[in-house]
Structure formats: structure tokens, C-alpha cells
Amino acid sequence: MHVERDVEKGVLRLHQRKYCEGLAEKYGLQDGGKPATPLPSGFTVEPCADEEVVVGLEYSGVRQRLQRGAADVKSGEMLLSCYTDASFNSVKADGTSIVGYVCLLGGGAVSWRSKKQNEVGLSSCETEYMALHHGAKEVVWLRRLLEELGVGQEKPTVVFCDNESAVKLAKNACLHGLTKHIRPKWHWVRRLLDKEVRLEIVKTHQQAADIFTKRLAEADHWKGMKLAGMSVH
Template sequence: MWPHAVRHATVARNHVLTKCKWLAKIKTDEKGEPSVYKSRLVAKGFQQKEKEDYKEVFAPNCYKAIYGLKQAPRCWYNRLASALEGIGFRASACDESLFLMGEGESLVLLLVYVDDILLFSSSDKEIDGVQQKLTEQFKCKSLGEARYYLGMHIERDTERGWLKLHQGQYINTLAEKYSLQEERLGEGNVFLSCFADATWASEHEDSSSVGGYICMVGGGPVSWRSKKQSETALSSVESEYMAMFHAAKEMIWLRRLLKEIGHEQTCATPLFSDSKGAIAMARNAVLHGLNKHMRIKWHWLRKEVKLGTLDPIYVKTQQQPADFLTKRLAEEPHWRCVRMAGMSLN
């Protein structure tokens, strides 16, 4: 165990202890073969009560934020972020798990998932420098060129200039389990687009609507959502408009993220909808009987359209991949949506 991680202590009177247990895990490599045998001491954080057992900091008798504690992720992130900022990194404004340092040819991207770190840079010198500085503060090791990360296989060909991410081993396991043979398509340029759709009063209990969207980059889905709308729409146009609103919020975030990693969108991002009325409402700021009752927040969408950030475009229902996120479809239209969403080669 780490030095000074645990020591004997006197239990305070009326103090409730958080129990611990050992967890064993076998980590596999890109071929699915066992590579590392690990055992961790974890706390039973589900026994903790907010403001009684933890706040933003942890109790003084816990010298390391071990797995399982409610506050452990925050403690670890703060420690790591402080160290990264100390060596010149800055947190992304769009995603706090992404850190950036330098620019241009010397740009270094660092992606964090708990304690798994992935480094990107066109300069080997920059990567070596970051690794050296990290090993000075943390007990860690370099696994060399990234080939397997969080269950994803990473393949690249520098001569032909392509990079491929896939979960072949995991997908094969699921395909065998559920007798599915579909494969994912992931080719194309770094171009962002989005499809938004909604039903109207489809939930019989409260007459609420269901909205959904799919954001695509290079022909493949990167972000999607299917959720019952919290406000009751009084027309199908209104429910479609609210679906476009939620899709637009996600698109703005994705545009900022793509810009940060060097793929700025130089034109308005297309937002496809099969509702001509909702598109007209997004383009026209004139209030009338159909929308004057709607809350002001929904009309933020008009502002983004006027600024040229988004471009609402009509698409027929048969060409709307987000359709299967709003309701249950028959087999043929369901698989048509799957294919249009870039999740099938067939």
C-alpha cells in the first residue's frame, strides 16, 4: 500500500465508521487476454450521509481518497488538475476531463478518465516532457503508443494518415451474446450536423411529448438523447421546436469542443427537422397565437440562427434518423433509422 495511506486511529465518541472491503479485478489487453491482476481497498461509500460524513473535503483520519468514498472523485480530480496546471496545462472550457497545453505544432491534449490518462501530440518531445513531469509527482508508468484505452482499440497508419477507434472485442462479445452482426460505420470529415425530432402528446398518462436528437461528426453519431419533455407542448410544432432547442444546446457545446481540438466549424451547423412549422418558428421572431405563450428561453434558438451558428433545414420523415428516438417503430423503419444514423454498414 502507499506509504502514509492508512494508520491506526482512536475512534471518536458517537462517530459512525465507514466500512471497507477488498475488490479483485482482472484487467485484459486488446486481445481480451488477462494482463494485470489488481486488488483494491474500497470504502462502502453508499453508507455515507451528506454533511454528516463528508462535505467537499474528507475526514482527517483518511489520508488518501480511496475508491468508494463519495468525495474521492473530487479529491483526486482536484489533486490531478492542480498538478497539470502546475506544468502548464489548462482545463478545457467545454469538458473538464480534457486538458490542453501549447498551440500549433506543440499542442498537447491530455484526456483523463479517473486515473487513466491519454496523451495526444504531433511532437514526441512534448509527450516525453509531460510524462517525465507527471512521474515526478505520481507513481505511474507509460504504456507506450496507445493501442487500447477504456475498452477501445486504437489503430493508426501514419503513412496513409488515418486513425481508427473501435471496440471490436467488446462488440464481438455482444454480437455473439445477442446474435447481432451489425457493425458501426465511422468514416468522413470532421463536419458537425444534427437531427432533431419529437412526438406530440404521445404519453397517455400526462399528454407529454418525447423529444430526441442525434449529433453526427463525419457521418457517425457522437451524441444523442431521447427524453420526455418536461413542459407540455400545446401543438406538434411546439414539441418539435423544443426538441430543436435541446439539440441546439448540444450542438453549441460540440462546436466549442471541436474548435478547441483544432476542428473549428467554419459555417453554420445544419439542424435537420421534419417540421416546417418549427423551422419557420426558429427563423421568424414574430410572436403570434401559436407561440406567444412559450417561455422566452425556448426562443434562444432564434438568436443562434440569426447569428449564423445554426441552420434549420427541412428533411422528410423518411430521412429523419432521430425518428426512432421518439417512439417505437416497426422493424423496417427502425433499421432504416439505424442505417441513416451511421450505425450499420448494410
């Protein structure tokens, strides 16, 4: 991870161009094309047990994104926020889902993750609830780090989720037939409410974590990058 500082604009820029160029050189893609997105919308690869398949398109796409995309953290009001999302049953091989989150500080992404779940969620509500858990863990750690750096957060950090049922499940501790099977560890987020975390519902078209859970068409991908505080160069 490389950090550039623009004193005049009051901006810290985080990017991975050097790492990206290393990937391109490793796989002989220095002069390759530059696709509009890392992967086309709806693209799938069947797993192969006997060989490792390296597809040039994916690495060229990564190269394009890391060359032109960077997280910009701007000086001013350093408020931490987080977006969490999940793509239900997106891994057809085993029925698991992809969850993701992105944490923003000063309008720029400072922490993000895309993760294949180890457990199978039985509904979109359940998988989104798991995503809340992962995002909340990162928020707690970042709040402690910022406090040590003298940028403590006075109010609970807002965590945005586009699944109303998942937000209601986090705020309502009662159990019923559709949720009583959920493992206790996923309910940890409830302990944080109104202390370190405040949950809010966000519209899907404003969901900054969407790009971390699924492949999107070009226009949606670029929009997602901007929502996640990633500038384009």
C-alpha cells in the same frame, strides 16, 4: 463506451458491447433470444407504483442492438450536423412528448439523446421546437469541443428538422395567438441562427433522429440506424 480504431479504413468505431453484456448477465439473459428491435412497434407498458417490472424482451433487444450496432466516424471532411425530432403526445399518462436528437461527425453518430419532456407541448410544432432547442444546445457544445481539438467548424452547423412550422417559428420572431404562450427559453435557438446554427427542413423518411423518439417496425428501425450513422455488424 468502447472505441475501436481501424487505421486501414480510417474509421473510429464506438460501441457498448461490454456494457450490454453486463446487462444481459445481470438479468440472466446471456442465452436469451435476440429480437429484431428493442421493442415492438406500438408496445406500451402501464406504470406500476408498487413494483418494478423488468421485461426480458426489452433487455434482450438492447443486447441485440448494442452487439450489432456501432457508430462509425470516418476520416475526411469532419463536418458536424444534427437531426432533431419529437413524438407528439406520446406519453399518454401525462400528455408529454418524447424528443430526441443525434449529432453526426464524419458521417457517424457522436452524440445522441432521447428525452421525455418535462412540459406539455400543445402542438406538434411546439414539441418539435423544443427538440430544436435541445439539439442546438448540444451543437454549441460540440462546436466548442471540436475547436479545442483543432477541428473547428468554419460554417454554421446544419440542424435538420422535419417540421416546417417549427423551422418557421425559429426563423420568425413575431408572436401570434398559437405561439405567444411558449416560454422564452425555447426561443434561445433564434440567437444562434446564421452564427452557429443553420436550420434546414428534412423529409420524414430521411429523419435520422426518428428512432430516438418512438418505437418503429423492424425495417424502419434498421433504416433509422443507418441514417444515424450506425453500422451493423
